[in-house]
Amino acid sequence: MKILVCISKSPDTTTKIAFKENNAQFDENNVQYIVNPYDEWYALVRALELKEAGGGNVTIINVGLAENDAIIRKALAIGADDAVRIDADPSDALYVAEQIAAYAKAQNFDLILAGKETINYNGSAIGGMISELLGLPYISLATKLTMAGNTATIEQDIDGGTQVVECDLPLVISAAKGMAEQRIPNMRGIMAARTKPLTVVSAVDSAKLTAVKLYTLAAGRTECKYIDASTPEKLIELLHTEAKVI
Amino acid sequence: MAAKTDNFQHPDYYLMDELLTDEHKLIRDTVRAWVKKEVSPIVEEACQKAEFPKQWIKGLAEVGAFGPYIPVEYGGAGLDQISYGIIMQELERGDSGLRSTASVQSSLVMFPIYTFGTEEQKKKYLPKLASGDLMGCFGLTEPDHGSNPSGMISNIKDKGDHYILNGAKMWISNAPFADIAVVWAKDENGDIRGMVIERGMPGFTTPETHGKWSLRASATGELVFDNVKVPKENIFPNIKGLKGPLSCLNSARYGIAWGAIGAAMDCYHSALQYSKERIQFGKPIAGFQLTQKKLAEMITEITKAQLFTWRLGVLKNEHRATPGQISMAKRNNVNMALQIAREARQIHGGMGITGEYPIMRHMMNLESVITYEGTHDIHLLITGMDVTGIAAFE
């Protein structure tokens, strides 16, 4: 089975988020990047498990500039066979999806996996867009994926329960928590990644249709107020007038 | 004791990451991820029970902690010395006992076999030591000869086709479960010789040392040799004298210099977080000058040690690091970490003495680290000798 796994980078979860250019740009100064966990822990690891069980090849694809090679090498260290980086700034979801679709079109992948979203932008857009551009079926938020011959069985969380879907390959899936378990690369993998092929491909022509105008941070936690146990009416009053929850 | 989530992030005040390659950082993140997953959740309990969790062995092998700089053809990872240092830093960030196990296996067992062993010895032992299928220990210290190993009384006698080994070694890390021991003993000419002793050889026993308050997650024991018959092919042919064990110690001490930074970072990380959350007199204790003095001095010392040790790594990669330079870094960094552990313990108040926080464990561990592989004072005397040309310890 030929599998393509889309990976993107996201800031390490402990990053202090700041903006520049009048809050229109993310300040990358001192930011440590990691492979987006949904891509790495679930999409990539499940792809590797499928390959280990049934043979095949796992290719990583990333749309980004040369600094992304570090996270691509990590994905290779975890076990992907080869990688492709489309050399472009990935700032618009449709633009990114068009790049990936343009590459994938010629390659006849059986399965294209993406994470359900990135942990920084939470766009959840790429998987669906790729499937549309390639005219393939799309199953989002998959928590489980098994294969029998050419047929994939996918579980999805739905409100109050789960749903099981069947679909023949080729197919695009976005992976959610539950699909696999995080794999820590080992030293052999890290060394093997040194020599695995990482092909850099130029971007195809495509317009960027959206641009971020302004970022604002969520309000931080406000200070805790203590109310004396002897005056519960004070608590009721504050919940009503200040927190406005009752 | 519920293990808290380990949310450690290393401080990098001088942007030292920029001095590392992407591969160094990937190695660091890998070892850290393994420590967070497999070590942090159980290390407190292991220490409280004074048990070495055997399941760590496979994990240590997989993350490349056994002989990272040993060439690939012998099962090592063929990495550079900075990678080795970074692995040691991340392991000791978890626990000094864990790092000790990896140091011994890499620098005190694999290194001498690789450097002084015959081709047969290398092929026989190194791949299995790298994979953790064999665990080793290193016997130099004796009950009556610690800082002065050249006075050792363990000895071998030539019996034609084999040697007979007699003597005892004390304070030997990994001894209780090791499959092989690299042992140093004097031959009939009084020359120190190195050899590999295998568990199961008649007359060889490894009683465990109990009651330690330090390195409790690392097993320590004795090596007792009572007329042990040692085949001649188990002797290292190419090395005589104290130079043999000392070159192993050089490699291990270099790793300890990095390791101690890990322990210091963990204490600093915990103290910084705790001081920002702990409220006294209506404000976080981090807002008091005396706490800030402690924290500011900690990060200053950690930063100095990081740069100092990185430079030592570069010299080591170029085969230019001298024993004197390594002594200086081991001494400085371990002492730095111990001082930071003590100050961090103060910042945690009463909580600092419990297993809820890693501080007291690091502090007690570091009491061994400041003593083994050359005591704090002996390393000072090595530097003293290096700069004056006069040995003050003899």
Ligand SMILES: Cc1cc2nc3c(=O)[nH]c(=O)nc-3n(C[C@H](O)[C@H](O)[C@H](O)COP(=O)(O)OP(=O)(O)OC[C@H]3O[C@@H](n4cnc5c(N)ncnc54)[C@H](O)[C@@H]3O)c2cc1C
């Ligand atoms: C947990 C643990 C694990 C260990 N693991 C190993 C191991 O795996 N293999 C191994 O071979 N050894 C191991 N050791 C032994 C360790 O290396 C020795 O403890 C160390 O070398 C000190 O020797 P000693 O304990 O005999 O102390 P001593 O040498 O008796 O020293 C006692 C004190 O006297 C001071 N002193 C000694 N000589 C002088 C001098 N000339 N001038 C000034 N001061 C001096 C020392 O600095 C020290 O403060 C381990 C020790 C510990 C605690």
